[in-house]
Amino acid sequence: MxxxxxxxxxxxxxxxxxxxxxxxxxxxxxxxxxxxxxxxxxxxxxxxxxxxxxxxxxxxxxxxxxxxxxxxxxxxxxxxxxxxxxxxxxxxxxxxxxxxxxxxxxxxxxxxxxxxxxxxxLLDTMVQNTPVAMVLVDAGGHVVLGNLAARRMLGDGRRLEGLSFEALLALGPAALREAIERGGDGMFTVGRDDDEDIYHLSRRLFRLNGRRHELVLLRQLTAELRRQEVQTWKKVIRVISHELNNSLAPIASLAHSGAELLRRGQLERLPAALATIEERARHLDGFLRDYARFAKMPAPRLETFDWPGFVARLHGQVGFVTEGSPEGHGRADVPQLEQCLLNLLKNAHESGSPAEDVRLALRRLPDAWRIDVLDRGGGMNEAVLSNALLPFYSTKRHGTGLGLALAREIAEAHGGRIALANREGGGLCVSIHLPA
Structure with missing residues (x-):
């Protein structure tokens, strides 16, 4: 005891x-x-x-x-x-x-x-092994935490803690720097052609231990978008097959009926049958021409043009407000670039934005021209933002889904790129970068 x-x-x-x-x-x-x-x-x-x-x-x-x-x-x-x-x-x-x-x-x-x-x-294991690149930045602009994916993308596998986030961006892809400068969430593309990777950028501000911090998330969407493209092309094939059947079946039937009328000598009913055949054939021709324009867009024929005259021609076709005073000369396929910007400006008007808030901004960068089409509409949620550049993807009931995809095709054919980002305060910013 x-x-x-x-x-x-x-x-x-x-x-x-x-x-x-x-x-x-x-x-x-x-x-x-x-x-x-x-x-x-x-x-x-x-x-x-x-x-x-x-x-x-x-x-x-x-x-x-x-x-x-x-x-x-x-x-x-x-x-x-x-x-x-x-x-x-x-x-x-x-x-x-x-x-x-x-x-x-x-x-x-x-x-x-x-x-x-x-x-x-458990949390550290999840953060370190997620495929999403995560970077936590303190109020002084230094990295507090960078997971394995962020190390591979920004530091060649080295630890990022304690380094300046701005210095890391200076060594990273130019598209990433531009996406960060635009602010808010958005998409950007790194690389070209077969070596192209598409990323979604998310940024969130919060206070940790009473100090301001920012969490930057970079999610690679390339594989996901490739799968979406396959599904989209399957959908396109179904749509085209349906449209062809809807037109070819009555054409074949009316052609047979016209032959019978001709054989019987009933010529008074023949013009109506031929008119229906012509109408269906024209509809089918227009339908296929719209899709072929996207699938077989010719290589751009570059020519030098002055920006003030180009912007003035756009003003004659659609309303918008020009930010700044565009000066200087560009080099592009003028009809293609004009069609690209007209599509984007019309989308801005259809977004629900007031007409006076549809704007076009042109800026000269060291080695490129940056064209921003801005609106104050509803913006895009993450799902739409991830799929908006896919061909034939549309949230509109009668939309073809070709406007943004065609703009992307034209920008990349010129050696440039396109990026989408939601604006602070509402609305969308579509940025096109073209080589100077």
Missing amino acids: ARRRLPLWLAFTAAAFVYMLVAATLALALRHWLQLAPWLAIPSAALLPLPLLAYHVRRLLLPARALFRALSGSVAAYRDGDYSFGIAWDGSGELGDLVASHRALGDTLREQRLRLVQREL
Whole structure:
């Protein structure tokens, strides 16, 4: 069984009683043996046993002092995140209750810390192994966290923590820098032709430990879009097959009927049959011409033109507000570029944006021209933003889904690129970069 300690109040009472007994005995002895006066014998008897009393009192208080030091040390350890500290105490009373409560607190903190470490390990494993590149940037513009995908994309596999995010962007793809500069979410393309990768950019601001941070997410959509393109082409084949059948079946039937009418000599009904055949043939020709225009777009014939005249011709066909004063000369296939921008400006008007908020901005970059078509419509959700550049993808009931896809085809045929981004405050920004 554990050794039981006397309560401190009982020990002090016993010590005081013994001290008084010893002092009284000494006072009698000093007075009797040394013939001292009472006024001198009593103080002398009171002082003589004090060192012995102090020694025993000190020994009596040693366990309590050690306990208080242990409690203070455990509190300091908890403050520093060390919950392995334990206290052994076999006493009872108030000190025993205090030690038991402290021990229960330590057990609870250890369990919570273990669960927290396990959750952090799981979260870190998920963050590090996700294919989405994740970069956490602090208020000073330095990287706090970069997962494995971000290291591969921005740092050639090296750790990014502590580096300047702006410096990393300077070494990264130009399309990524431009997407970051536009602000908000959006899509951009890295590479060309068969080596092309399409990314979706997301940016979120929040406060961590009272300080502003930004989380940048880069999700590669290339494989997903390739699958979507296959599904889209299957849909196109079904649509074309349906349209061909709807036109060719009545044409064949009317041709047979016309031959019968001709054989029977019923010529008065023949013009109506031939007119129907002509109408269906023209409809089919127009339908196929629209799709062939996208599928067989000729290579651009580059020519030098002046931007003020080009923008003035656009103003004559669709309404918009020009930001800035476009100056200088460009080099492009003027009809193709004109068709591209007309499609984008018409889309801006159809987005629900007020007409005065449909704008075209032209800027000269060091090695390129940047054309922005802006509106204040409803913008695009993430699903639409991810598919908007696919051929024949449309959210409009009677849309062909060729406007943005044709704009992308024209921009890339000129050696440029196109990017979409939602604007802060609502609306969409479609940016085209063309070589200068």
